[in-house]
Each structure stands twice: as structure tokens, then as C-alpha cells.
Amino acid sequence: MNNPHILYFSVSMKHLILLHGAIGAKDQLAPLADALKDTYTVHSLSFAGHGGEPFPQSFSIAVFATDVLRYMDACNIMQADVFGYSMGGYVAMYIARHHADRIGKIATLATKFYWDEATAHKETAMLDAEKIAAKLPAFANALAKRHSPNDWKEVLQHTITMLHAMGQDTPLQIEDYANIQHPCLLLLGDRDKMITLDETLAVYKALPNAQMGMLPDTPHPIEQVSTTTLAWMLKQFIA
Numbered sequence: 001m002n003n004p005h006i007l008y009f010s011v012s013m014k015h016l017i018l019l020h021g022a023i024g025a026k027d028q029l030a031p032l033a034d035a036l037k038d039t040y041t042v043h044s045l046s047f048a049g050h051g052g053e054p055f056p057q058s059f060s061i062a063v064f065a066t067d068v069l070r071y072m073d074a075c076n077i078m079q080a081d082v083f084g085y086s087m088g089g090y091v092a093m094y095i096a097r098h099h100a101d102r103i104g105k106i107a108t109l110a111t112k113f114y115w116d117e118a119t120a121h122k123e124t125a126m127l128d129a130e131k132i133a134a135k136l137p138a139f140a141n142a143l144a145k146r147h148s149p150n151d152w153k154e155v156l157q158h159t160i161t162m163l164h165a166m167g168q169d170t171p172l173q174i175e176d177y178a179n180i181q182h183p184c185l186l187l188l189g190d191r192d193k194m195i196t197l198d199e200t201l202a203v204y205k206a207l208p209n210a211q212m213g214m215l216p217d218t219p220h221p222i223e224q225v226s227t228t229t230l231a232w233m234l235k236q237f238i239a
Helices: 026-036 061-074 087-098 117-127 129-135 137-147 152-168 197-206 227-238
Strands: 014-019 040-045 080-085 103-109 184-189 210-215
Touching: 014 026, 014 061, 014 087, 014 227, 026 040, 026 080, 026 227, 040 061, 061 087, 080 087, 087 103, 103 227, 117 152, 129 137, 129 152, 137 152, 184 197, 184 227, 197 210, 210 227
Parallel strands: 014 040, 014 080, 080 103, 103 184, 184 210
Antiparallel strands: none
16 A cells, blocks of 8 residues: 555554644654554554645644544545544544544543633643744744644644634533443553543543553653553553
């Protein structure tokens, strides 16, 4: 298969799709893909507007879910297991809720499930492009490289607009999770300062077929997650 988004392919292995987080791109999940390549046919994609992909009219969870479904159709994948980091986990849950037959097992890490206006305001305050450029130049340079040829500041602005919309009208209400019958594994780092244990527990309890796990000595950024530990947990769960 000559698709640039397929990282590793084998006709005998299960399909596993890796989904990145907000303002991220598929390159961040390359180490995890490499750790899983001998067990699964690993796929990864950048959502619209991320990683140099063309901008959609607007960012939304529904738009990103459509990106995944179109990718699956293009690769003739009827169903796949999914790992989603941060926002990628939310997208995976959204697909499971609205397109249940396309998803097998779902694993999430560091996914913010609870959204209201106050939460959106807090999250978007960290996405001020001018402050990032002034105070975190290395991070700004990484974003510029990650999203080239797109303007990374435009990626942030689209994300801010999306998060405010989620704060006003949450794509997934807590009762939606009760309708997701898929086997789910919710993972959270014990040092994650962005995601609360309470919101993760609430979704865990609402899901009919869920497990939950904590990653030791693990903050929110995917770059600081132990790839070895995460890959082991995914292999145990997905099998």
C-alpha cells in the first residue's frame, strides 16, 4: 500500500490508528508507532490544519472524526482499534459514539473529557501565540516546524475558537459515554496538571466496558511519556 500515512503494514496484523492531540501532529507519535510495529499494522494521520495539512473551514471534533473516517475509507479499513492522545482520545470516543461499527477497542491517554466555558477559558489562555513566541521561543520554533507550511499561529487561533465552542456546547455529554459499548482503556499520568482524575473517573464509570490505568511519574506532554510503558499497556489491552 503506497499511502504515506501508513507507518507500518502487515496483512496479518490488526489495524491500530494513532491520533495526536491539540496543536500536535502525527510526528509526535512516531516513537510509539515504532514500538508497536511488530504487533500491529500501525497508522497515523495529522488532523486537518495540523502537520501541514490544509485548513478546513473550522476546527471541530466532528471535522477531525471525518478525517479519520476518510482515511480509513481510503485505506479500505472497515474497522480499527484506536489510540488517542489528549484531543485524539476525544475524537476516538466521538467516532465510537456516532460510527460505532468503525471502531474496535479504544485507548486514551491524557484526554480532557469535561468541558464548560470556564474550562475552555483556562485552556485557551495557554494558547496565546504572542506569549509563546516571547516566553517559549523553542516551543514556538517547534510548532512552526511541525505545522509548516501552515502558520502555527493560525493553528492556535483555530484551536482557541474550537475549544470555546466546546465549552459552550460539549460534543460528548456524560450520558453519551453510556452508549459506547466498545472496550475502552482510559490512561492518565499521575503528574498530569491539565487533566483531572475526577473527570477521567466520571467517564470511566459511565462507560459500560472500561478499564482505567495510571502511568507513573508521567506529566501531560506526550514527549515526556515513557514510550516503553505506554506500548506495553496498549499491547496488554488491545492484544
